[in-house]
Amino acid sequence: MSSREPSYPMDKRIANLDLLRATAILMVVVYHVVQWLPMKPKWLVFLSQPGQYGVNLFFALSGFLVGGLYFREKLTRGSVDKTRFILRRITRTVPVYLIALAVSFLGSALFEGEEFEWRYLVFLQNYMEVIPFFKVSWSLCVEEHFYALLPFVLAILYFLSRQLGSWPLKIIVLVLLLIPTYLRMTGFQPNQPFGVATTASQFYMDSLGLGVLAAWLSMHWSVERAQANLFVILCLLVLVTVLLGTHLASAATIFGPGLLLMGLLFAALTLFSASSYQLNLATHRFVKIIALSSYSIYITHAVVLQALNMLMRRMPEFIQGLWPIVLFSFASVSLVAGVVFYKMIEYPLLALREKYYPSRQITASASGRG
Numbered sequence: 001m002s003s004r005e006p007s008y009p010m011d012k013r014i015a016n017l018d019l020l021r022a023t024a025i026l027m028v029v030v031y032h033v034v035q036w037l038p039m040k041p042k043w044l045v046f047l048s049q050p051g052q053y054g055v056n057l058f059f060a061l062s063g064f065l066v067g068g069l070y071f072r073e074k075l076t077r078g079s080v081d082k083t084r085f086i087l088r089r090i091t092r093t094v095p096v097y098l099i100a101l102a103v104s105f106l107g108s109a110l111f112e113g114e115e116f117e118w119r120y121l122v123f124l125q126n127y128m129e130v131i132p133f134f135k136v137s138w139s140l141c142v143e144e145h146f147y148a149l150l151p152f153v154l155a156i157l158y159f160l161s162r163q164l165g166s167w168p169l170k171i172i173v174l175v176l177l178l179i180p181t182y183l184r185m186t187g188f189q190p191n192q193p194f195g196v197a198t199t200a201s202q203f204y205m206d207s208l209g210l211g212v213l214a215a216w217l218s219m220h221w222s223v224e225r226a227q228a229n230l231f232v233i234l235c236l237l238v239l240v241t242v243l244l245g246t247h248l249a250s251a252a253t254i255f256g257p258g259l260l261l262m263g264l265l266f267a268a269l270t271l272f273s274a275s276s277y278q279l280n281l282a283t284h285r286f287v288k289i290i291a292l293s294s295y296s297i298y299i300t301h302a303v304v305l306q307a308l309n310m311l312m313r314r315m316p317e318f319i320q321g322l323w324p325i326v327l328f329s330f331a332s333v334s335l336v337a338g339v340v341f342y343k344m345i346e347y348p349l350l351a352l353r354e355k356y357y358p359s360r361q362i363t364a365s366a367s368g369r370g
Helices: 015-036 042-077 082-112 118-122 135-164 166-187 205-220 225-245 251-275 285-292 294-313 323-356
Strands: none
Touching: 015 042, 015 251, 015 285, 015 294, 015 323, 042 082, 042 135, 042 205, 042 225, 042 251, 082 135, 082 294, 082 323, 135 166, 135 205, 135 294, 166 205, 166 251, 205 251, 225 251, 285 294, 285 323, 294 323
């Protein structure tokens, strides 16, 4: 996912956001590893289940970081080159995605007889009734659709703000943010296979949009670091309660208002983390490496787990009583593979992009995103 956005070394980074990014990818990896384990204790499933919502944290981070790029370019240049803005997002995410897609399909075709689906090439697989392979790519579809729409939606909102004033604009923004929740609540279908019923892009635009709103607030609303620290703590306490509470709520409640509440909390956590005192943990080398590699880890970990899962099915007795070792091994291999992919594939492609297609406001970047 591209909130896992860039990592180009000349950019100034916010360490606390790196910590959030690293946390999000670890949540997702652990959740998927536990899902794939043939045998696991119930308490492990209980604790890992909230990890699936690490994707929603990525959405909030994506909105915050990409929205921040838009607002800074608007502020420093007076206008935003929409074509360039979209093309930089495409060149950031698509080449790496296509390489991972090729590897995933090759494995699926050779060992499971899958046929290729053209919608993977245009990011429409999240509108398939059932996503056949490379299932984690659904969230990349959501973000690509969001990136394509964002500069035009923001341009329209800027125009309306000049024509209508502040309060009508606030109502319009509120309605836009509530539409996805309405669509989720009216379109919810229980016990559906993993596909369009739960992965359609319109269902998740509020989480991304709230991240954009947080980016706008960060440029127009100053918060003292001590206050930001307090808000971060409050957000974390509420988030932990909400995430653990998903075990008690119905699927319809979680998918409807639950995702909106998580989006609000993740966006608030991102906003206040960017303004709070830098945590020592956020500057740890492990955190930085995982944060830099988070996009690569996300798109490769499913491929790694797919391969390991096929291996384990051929020797199920190996897992009997050894789930802690298998869990640690699967997670470690997934992280290492993602870091290697970042070093060998993603980073060189980023360097080429910055050399031949630099940002209009690269020197003004304050969020570590270009």
